Amino acid sequence: MLQRRETTTFPCIGASLAKDMGKAAPPSPVVAALREFFTSHGGRVLLAVSGGADSLALLMGAVAVAKERLGVASLDHGLRPEAAGEVAGVGALAERLGLPFHSAALGLLPGPAMEARARKARYAALEAVRAAGGYAWVATAHTSDDQAETLLMRLARGAALRGAGAIRARAGHVVRPLLRVAREDVESYVASLGLSPVRDPSNMDTSLLRARVRHGVLPALVAAAGPSSVKHLATFAGQAVEDEALLAEQAHLALERGRVEGGLDAVALRSLPGPLVRRALVAWLAEGGVPASSLLLAQVESALRRGAHCGLPGRRLLRCEGGLLRIVLPEGQPAEVSLGTEAWVEFGQFRLRRDASLRPGPAALALSAQTGPLSVRGRRPGDRVEAFDGRRRAVQDVLVDARIPAEQRAAWPLLVEASGRVIWVAGVWPAPRTGVGGPAVRVEPTSAVPAEGL
Numbered sequence: 001m002l003q004r005r006e007t008t009t010f011p012c013i014g015a016s017l018a019k020d021m022g023k024a025a026p027p028s029p030v031v032a033a034l035r036e037f038f039t040s041h042g043g044r045v046l047l048a049v050s051g052g053a054d055s056l057a058l059l060m061g062a063v064a065v066a067k068e069r070l071g072v073a074s075l076d077h078g079l080r081p082e083a084a085g086e087v088a089g090v091g092a093l094a095e096r097l098g099l100p101f102h103s104a105a106l107g108l109l110p111g112p113a114m115e116a117r118a119r120k121a122r123y124a125a126l127e128a129v130r131a132a133g134g135y136a137w138v139a140t141a142h143t144s145d146d147q148a149e150t151l152l153m154r155l156a157r158g159a160a161l162r163g164a165g166a167i168r169a170r171a172g173h174v175v176r177p178l179l180r181v182a183r184e185d186v187e188s189y190v191a192s193l194g195l196s197p198v199r200d201p202s203n204m205d206t207s208l209l210r211a212r213v214r215h216g217v218l219p220a221l222v223a224a225a226g227p228s229s230v231k232h233l234a235t236f237a238g239q240a241v242e243d244e245a246l247l248a249e250q251a252h253l254a255l256e257r258g259r260v261e262g263g264l265d266a267v268a269l270r271s272l273p274g275p276l277v278r279r280a281l282v283a284w285l286a287e288g289g290v291p292a293s294s295l296l297l298a299q300v301e302s303a304l305r306r307g308a309h310c311g312l313p314g315r316r317l318l319r320c321e322g323g324l325l326r327i328v329l330p331e332g333q334p335a336e337v338s339l340g341t342e343a344w345v346e347f348g349q350f351r352l353r354r355d356a357s358l359r360p361g362p363a364a365l366a367l368s369a370q371t372g373p374l375s376v377r378g379r380r381p382g383d384r385v386e387a388f389d390g391r392r393r394a395v396q397d398v399l400v401d402a403r404i405p406a407e408q409r410a411a412w413p414l415l416v417e418a419s420g421r422v423i424w425v426a427g428v429w430p431a432p433r434t435g436v437g438g439p440a441v442r443v444e445p446t447s448a449v450p451a452e453g454l
Contacts, residue, residue, distance in 0.1 A: 030185060031065060033061075033180060037175070038065050044069050044136055044137075045069055045136065045175075046070075046138045047071065047139050049073070049090050050074060051086045051089055053183075060195070071099060072094040075122055075125055075126070079114070080200075112403065138175070139176070143178050143183045148230045151164060152217060153209055154166060161244050278301065286381065288381075307320050316328065336375050336376070339375055340354065347378075348413060349408070352442065354374065354439070355440050364441060365423075367441065373417075373418045374415055375415075376426075383395040402429070404428070415441055
């Protein structure tokens, strides 16, 4: 639960802080960057502070520039026993600085996709504090070194120009004022203030790609190409954001011009430059709930050029014929099917039925006695699933967290009420139940389907 906390100690902060607070900070790129940010951005700012060198620099530099506009948030992800003490230490520092302090315990568990899950939970918690506290922005302490690391990681994984944009200086309410400041300058600034930052052991864990890039790849690059190479990588990432924004806007306009009844004008698409074709196709496929991997996009482009067809996830088909590009369902596969009582209904690679009582057997969802007509359909853009107790999650997030393969997500059955409310990602979330009870919907695969929820 999010809360305000008052703490009194932080052993990782040097004892000299009290006397240093009265002295003017030496000139630093940190302060210059923050002064530029606060001059160009209005409103109160919530600083995300972990106690590491980067976030301490963000905090102390912002205090030097605009103390009256600040609040501090620190989060315990639940992944390290030391984290609770580090959050308490940040709270003690915030109290000494006279700043509002907010904390949250996220309670994450180790496991697959830990970094991605932690990032998602962290930003969700910070956004909740921002909204509740009336802050205009959430500021994080990413530096140009973080930018360079992220760029190299994404390029190594095959990212295109959009991915090369790496870390954005602004994304919604999240801002990163130190993105053009080097980590070396950040650490020098913190040391000049007599602070001893927290050291997160995960930054040294070479089982993580970022740690390998930080301690192996970047030093080798600097040794080979000089210290300015990190700055050049970060600059390129920033320019890639601007270039991608321009291309995305042009692709959007091209997509709107190419819409015709039943699909897209294939002739108009073929006349476009390749970068616009690819972006328009990705956006169009996403509207139909089709995730466009690089392999699938290449197949779709080939079908467009040749006037042919190719398979899509969910046993759907992309056809290019008669100058029209369209997505079709295979014969016998309805877009949405009503779910009757005591009769199996097939959808995708599954079959479902509504039972009068919940019995042992395949995965099942207990229904309330008042539940009305139900139907089954595939995922649509923006779908959210709402459990009977009011909890809501994005269907896409549910499928990703359950490790459902990307090619199966579009045709994964969703249980839908007559109002259109999605109440079950079949077999996955809310968690299936087996036993004896009231009415229920049961689901089982018609063939071998890899899914953790079934």
